[in-house]
Amino acid sequence: MLAKIVKLNNGLTIPFMGLGTWELTNAAEVVKEALKAGYRCIDTAVLYGNERSCAEGIKQWISEDPANNRRQDVYYITKLWTNQMGYEKAKKAIAECLDRIQGLEYIDLLLIHAPTPGKQMRLETYKAIQEAVDAGVVKSIGVSNYGIAHVKELLSWPGLKHKPVANEIEVSPWCMRQELCDYCLSQDIQVIAFAPFSHANRINDPDAVSIAEKKGVTPAQVLIRWSVQKGYIPIPKTKTLSRLPTNLDVLSFELSKEELAQLDHPDVHDPSDWEVTTCP
Ligand SMILES: NC(=O)C1=CN([C@@H]2O[C@H](COP(=O)(O)OP(=O)(O)OC[C@H]3O[C@@H](n4cnc5c(N)ncnc54)[C@H](OP(=O)(O)O)[C@@H]3O)[C@@H](O)[C@H]2O)C=CC1
């Protein structure tokens, strides 16, 4: 039986999957409906331009039933964009993130969106986000799109005070990143798996479709379940309200070892978005 929450290396927990919000223009509505359907983790970013709207959806959900829908039951993730890196810029950017979600009080997980601006910027930014944890306005911190070398750089940095709890990276059967995922998990860093459908490019994959038909579920559920069974935290996106409950319903069935192997494509590396895990 898979747990609905995953323990982080700082003792806190994160829901077993989340809702992606990239390109959601009606984020408030989708987020509120997702929470009503049972989602408890929302992934946004400064880049997406919808942090305010995501927060609005969370606040609306809380206000509909404040006795049962509580702030602490929702896990809110956001990310600093590459032009907000560097110590001073990151400090300012964190204040702006908090300002946009007024009423939610804190960010559950703040990530550095990408390693691209270079070592000095990465570590200066990390210093700033560590201070946000010390100030109590951010509960956990982590990274995104970091490769093994970037994670090692951070773990061996003398200034490290709060270990990253997660690395958000693209992972799907067509972008398995086995070495990177294994390395993160070996360091007790959770893998948040973005683009589990490879941006919908792979939703009609014949293997996913045939396994789905056999089990009476959708190919999307099969791909999300693949990620969960690998030990990752998938964050599929949908703007289609009717897809929210089925995408979340992945704990009621199981993929066999053979089915997992049928889906695996260890020799394929086909990222759907960007590939920056190997940048200097
Ligand atoms: N840290 C980073 O650098 C990155 C992070 N991310 C995060 O990961 C999230 C997920 O990745 P994303 O790129 O959105 O791609 P996904 O792999 O989640 O695919 C989303 C697409 O799948 C479609 N879809 C969703 N559910 C179903 C279903 N049940 N049946 C058929 N089609 C379906 C959606 O269509 P529709 O919406 O029309 O229903 C949409 O077109 C992002 O939203 C973002 O939060 C993504 C990329 C980079």
Ligand SMILES: O=C1Nc2ccccc2C1=O
């Ligand atoms: O969700 C995302 N989609 C993207 C496309 C390009 C770069 C970053 C991202 C995201 O974070």
